[in-house]
Amino acid sequence: MAIMNMLQALNSALDTMMARDPAVVLMGEDVGYFGGVFRVTEGLQRKYGEHRVLDSPIAEGGIVATAIGMGVHGLRPVAEIQFADYIYPAYDQIVSELARLRYRSAGEFYAPVTIRTPCGGGIRGGQTHSQSPEAVFAHVCGLKVVMPSNPYDAKGLLISAIEDDDPVVFLEPKRLYNGPFYGEPDQPAQPWNNHPKGEVPDGYYKVPIGYAEVAQEGSQVTIVTYGTMVHVAQAAARTAGIEAEIVDVRSIVPLDIHTIASSVRKTGRCIVVHEATGFGGFGGELVAQIQQDCFWHLEAPILRVAGWDTPYPHAFEWEYFPGPARIIAALKSVMEAS
Amino acid sequence: MTPKSRLHVPKAHARPGETPDFSYVQISPAGAVARPDINAPAADIADLANSMVRVLDEDHRAVGPWHPHLDAGELQIGLRHMLLTRLYDNRMQRMQRQGKISFYMRAYGEEAVSVAQCMALRPSDMLFPAYRNQGLQITRGRPLVVLMCQVLSNTRDMCKGRQLPVLYHWKEGNLFSQSGNLATQFPQAVGWAMAAAIKGEDRLAASWLGEGSTAEADFHYALLFAAVYQAPVILNVTNNQWAISTFQGFAGGEQRSFAARGNGYGVPGIRVDGNDFLATYAVTTWAAERARNGFGPTLIELVTYRGGAHSTSDDPSRYRPKDDYERWPLGDPIERLKQHLIRLGEWTEERHAQLAEELEAHVTDSWKEAITYGTMTDGPRLESGTMFEDVFKDMPEHLKIQQAQLRALRG
Numbered sequence: 099m100a101i102m103n104m105l106q107a108l109n110s111a112l113d114t115m116m117a118r119d120p121a122v123v124l125m126g127e128d129v130g131y132f133g134g135v136f137r138v139t140e141g142l143q144r145k146y147g148e149h150r151v152l153d154s155p156i157a158e159g160g161i162v163a164t165a166i167g168m169g170v171h172g173l174r175p176v177a178e179i180q181f182a183d184y185i186y187p188a189y190d191q192i193v194s195e196l197a198r199l200r201y202r203s204a205g206e207f208y209a210p211v212t213i214r215t216p217c218g219g220g221i222r223g224g225q226t227h228s229q230s231p232e233a234v235f236a237h238v239c240g241l242k243v244v245m246p247s248n249p250y251d252a253k254g255l256l257i258s259a260i261e262d263d264d265p266v267v268f269l270e271p272k273r274l275y276n277g278p279f280y281g282e283p284d285q286p287a288q289p290w291n292n293h294p295k296g297e298v299p300d301g302y303y304k305v306p307i308g309y310a311e312v313a314q315e316g317s318q319v320t321i322v323t324y325g326t327m328v329h330v331a332q333a334a335a336r337t338a339g340i341e342a343e344i345v346d347v348r349s350i351v352p353l354d355i356h357t358i359a360s361s362v363r364k365t366g367r368c369i370v371v372h373e374a375t376g377f378g379g380f381g382g383e384l385v386a387q388i389q390q391d392c393f394w395h396l397e398a399p400i401l402r403v404a405g406w407d408t409p410y411p412h413a414f415e416w417e418y419f420p421g422p423a424r425i426i427a428a429l430k431s432v433m434e435a436s
Numbered sequence: 437m438t439p440k441s442r443l444h445v446p447k448a449h450a451r452p453g454e455t456p457d458f459s460y461v462q463i464s465p466a467g468a469v470a471r472p473d474i475n476a477p478a479a480d481i482a483d484l485a486n487s488m489v490r491v492l493d494e495d496h497r498a499v500g501p502w503h504p505h506l507d508a509g510e511l512q513i514g515l516r517h518m519l520l521t522r523l524y525d526n527r528m529q530r531m532q533r534q535g536k537i538s539f540y541m542r543a544y545g546e547e548a549v550s551v552a553q554c555m556a557l558r559p560s561d562m563l564f565p566a567y568r569n570q571g572l573q574i575t576r577g578r579p580l581v582v583l584m585c586q587v588l589s590n591t592r593d594m595c596k597g598r599q600l601p602v603l604y605h606w607k608e609g610n611l612f613s614q615s616g617n618l619a620t621q622f623p624q625a626v627g628w629a630m631a632a633a634i635k636g637e638d639r640l641a642a643s644w645l646g647e648g649s650t651a652e653a654d655f656h657y658a659l660l661f662a663a664v665y666q667a668p669v670i671l672n673v674t675n676n677q678w679a680i681s682t683f684q685g686f687a688g689g690e691q692r693s694f695a696a697r698g699n700g701y702g703v704p705g706i707r708v709d710g711n712d713f714l715a716t717y718a719v720t721t722w723a724a725e726r727a728r729n730g731f732g733p734t735l736i737e738l739v740t741y742r743g744g745a746h747s748t749s750d751d752p753s754r755y756r757p758k759d760d761y762e763r764w765p766l767g768d769p770i771e772r773l774k775q776h777l778i779r780l781g782e783w784t785e786e787r788h789a790q791l792a793e794e795l796e797a798h799v800t801d802s803w804k805e806a807i808t809y810g811t812m813t814d815g816p817r818l819e820s821g822t823m824f825e826d827v828f829k830d831m832p833e834h835l836k837i838q839q840a841q842l843r844a845l846r847g
C-alpha cells in the first residue's frame with residue numbers, strides 16, 4: 099500500500115498494465131515525452147519506449163479512429179483526450195464506430211479501447227475546460243462509462259477498463275486529481291493523504307466495472323452521486339446534520355441499480371446529485387430507475403441537484419457548480435416531505 | 437530479405453539538455469523568391485510552398501520582389517503595435533502570477549503575424565483569430581482597457597464573464613468570437629467568405645490556427661471548401677514550432693511544409709518568414725489581392741517561434757532546451773523591424789526606448805482603469821443571474837426558473 103493522489107494512482111494503473119501486457123499502448127496529445135498536461139502518463143514513455151506511448155497529432159477523431167484500428171489488430175489502446183471538452187471531434191468515431199463495431203459484425207470484430215479524459219469544473223477552466231459529458235456517452239449503446247471519485251477506485255477501475263474487451267469511456271474528475279474537494283473553494287486544498295481511499299496497492303488489483311459503492315452509511319436519506327460530487331455531498335450532509343447514505347455510482351454504464359435501490363428502500367428518501375447540466379442529464383435515468391424500483395418505499399419525491407442548464411461560465415464557476423448550499427436545500431426539502 | 441514495416445516516431449530537434457538544431461528549417465535568402473502574378477494558377481506556383489519569402493536581409497535592408505515599399509510612417513505604426521502587443525502580454529502574464537486573472541497566453545515572438553497581416557487587410561475584412569492573435573485586436577484599434585476587462589472577467593467584460601481570458605470578440609471591429617476548441621473557426625471563415633461571394637461583396641475573410649491544429653479535420657474541411665468554391669479567404673497557419681510540448685513533426689511537418697498542404701487541394705500555399713514584418717505584409721497583400729480579384733483562396737504558412745510558454749499553466753523547460761529561442765534562426769520580429777527602421781534613418785535606439793516607456797505607461801493606465809471595473813478578487817462583480825442570458829435569444833421558462841432559484845439562493 100502507498101499513499102497516492104489520483105494522478106499517481108492512474109499512472110500506477112497504466113504502469114501496472116503496461117508491464118503485464120505488451121499489447122497495452124498509450125496515445126494522446128502531449129502524453130509521451132511530456133507525460134500529459136496533467137502528468138498522468140509521466141515517465142511511461144521513458145520506461146516502455148516510443149512505440150508504446152505515442153504522442154499524437156492534435157486530432158481527437160484521428161486518435162480514436164487509429165485506436166480502433168489498433169484495437170482491432172490486437173492491441174489494447176488507452177487513448178487520452180486532453181480535456182473531455184475536446185472529445186467531440188471524436189464523437190462520430192466513438193458513437194458510430196467504436197460503440198457498434200461488435201454489434202454490427204455479430205461479435206467478430208471489436209476494439210478494446212479505453213478513452214481516458216479529464217472532466218468537470220473547479221479549476222477556473224471556463225466553458226471549454228469544465229464539462230461533464232457522461233450523459234452524452236451513457237446514451238450510446240455499446241459503451242461502458244465510468245467515473246471514479248478517489249485514487250483507489252481510479253486505479254482499480256482503470257485496470258478493469260483496460261482489460262475489458264468492450265470500449266470504456268473513463269472520465270476523470272480533474273478537481274479530484276490532487277485531493278478530495280468538499281465544495282468550498284475558499285478552504286485550503288486537502289491532499290489525499292488524509293482520506294482512506296488515498297491508500298492504494300502498488301500492484302495489480304481490480305475494481306470491477308458495474309458496481310456502485312456505499313461511500314458512507316446513513317439512515318435518513320440516500321444521496322446518489324458520483325465523481326467530485328461524492329465528496330461535496332458528504333460535506334453538505336455533515337454540515338446539515340443529516341445522516342445521509344451516500345452511494346457512489348462509479349459505473350454509469352452498466353448501472354448497478356441494485357445497490358442504489360436497496361439503499362433508497364432503506365432510507366425512503368433520495369436526492370440525485372451530479373455536476374453536469376440537469377436537463378437530459380444522467381440524473382434523469384437514475385431517478386427513473388429508482389422510482390420504478392422503490393416507488394412504494396419513497397416518502398418524498400426524488401430531487402435532482404445538478405449544474406444549471408447553461409455552459410460553464412468562467413466568472414461564475416461557483417455559482418454554477420451545484421455546491422453544498424443547493425445540496426443542503428434539496429436534502430431539507432426531501433426530509434421535510436412526509 | 438523479408439519486408440518489415442517499421443513505426444516511425446518523429447524526433448524533436450532537441451529536448452532539455454540537448455543543443456537546439458534548427459537545420460530542419462528551410463530558409464531562403466532574402467529576396468530570392470519570385471513574386472508571381474496574382475492570377476497565377478495554383479499548379480504553376482507550387483514551389484512557393486517549399487521556399488520561404490523573405491524581404492529583410494542580414495544587414496536589415498529590404499530586398500527583392502516582395503519588398504512592399506511601405507513608407508516609414510507605416511513601418512513605425514507596425515513597430516508600435518507589435519511592441520504594444522508584447523508589453524500588454526507581459527503585463528497580463530505578471531497579473532496572472534499575482535492572482536489577478538486566472539489564465540493568460542502570450543504571443544511572444546510571433547507578434548508580426550497578427551500586426552503585419554492585419555495592416556495588409558482592410559477594416560471591412562472579417563477575421564477569425566486564434567488565441568495568440570491579440571495583435572489583430574490591437575492593430576484594429578481596440579482599447580487595451582477593453583481587452584483587459586475581458587481578461588479580468590469583470591463588469592465590463594464583452595463576454596459577460598463566460599469565456600476564458602484571451603477569447604475575445606469584437607463585432608464592430610469585424611473580429612469573430614474566439615473558440616477554445618482548436619481549428620473550428622478555420623472552415624467557418626471559409627463559409628463567411630462564401631457568403632461574401634454569394635452577396636457579391638468586396639470583402640474577404642481570414643483565419644488563423646497553429647501548426648499543431650492543422651491536424652484537426654476542420655483544417656481539411658476549410659481547404660476543401662475553399663478550393664471547391666474558390667472562396668475569397670486567407671487561411672493562415674502560424675507555425676511556431678511547438679504545440680504545447682508537441683513538436684511540429686507530430687503535425688506532419690517532418691514530411692512537407694504546412695503550406696504544401698494547400699497544393700493537394702489546389703489552393704496555392706505560400707511559406708513566409710513570419711518574423712519578417714515586410715515579407716509577412718507583402719505575402720498577405722498578395723493573397724488579399726488574389727481573393728479580391730476572384731482568384732480564390734490562399735494558404736499562408738507563417739514560420740515563427742513560440743518564444744514563451746504555451747500558457748500560464750505550462751512549463752516549457754520540461755520539454756525543450758532553455759536556449760531554444762535564443763538559437764532560433766529567424767530572430768525576433770520587433771528587433772528586426774526596429775533595425776530596419778534604424779538602417780533607413782527613420783528610427784533610433786533612443787526613440788525606441790521612449791516608445792517603450794510611453795507604451796508601458798499606457799498599459800499601466802489602462803490596467804488601473806480596468807481594475808476599477810472589478811478583478812477576480814476585488815471590486816464590482818457581474819450579477820451571476822446573467823449567466824442564464826444568451827443561452828437562447830429568448831429565455832425559456834426552465835432557465836427563468838433556474839435564474840430565480842440562483843438569485844433566491846444567493847439572497
Ligand SMILES: Cc1ncc(C[n+]2csc(CCOP(=O)(O)OP(=O)(O)O)c2C)c(N)n1
Binds near residue numbers: 127180568617647649
Ligand atoms: C479540439 C481541441 N483539442 C485540444 C485542445 C487543447 N489544446 C489547447 S492549445 C493546444 C496546442 C495547440 O498548438 P498549436 O495549434 O500549434 O498552436 P500554438 O499554441 O502553438 O499557438 C492544445 C492541444 C483544444 N483546445 N482543442
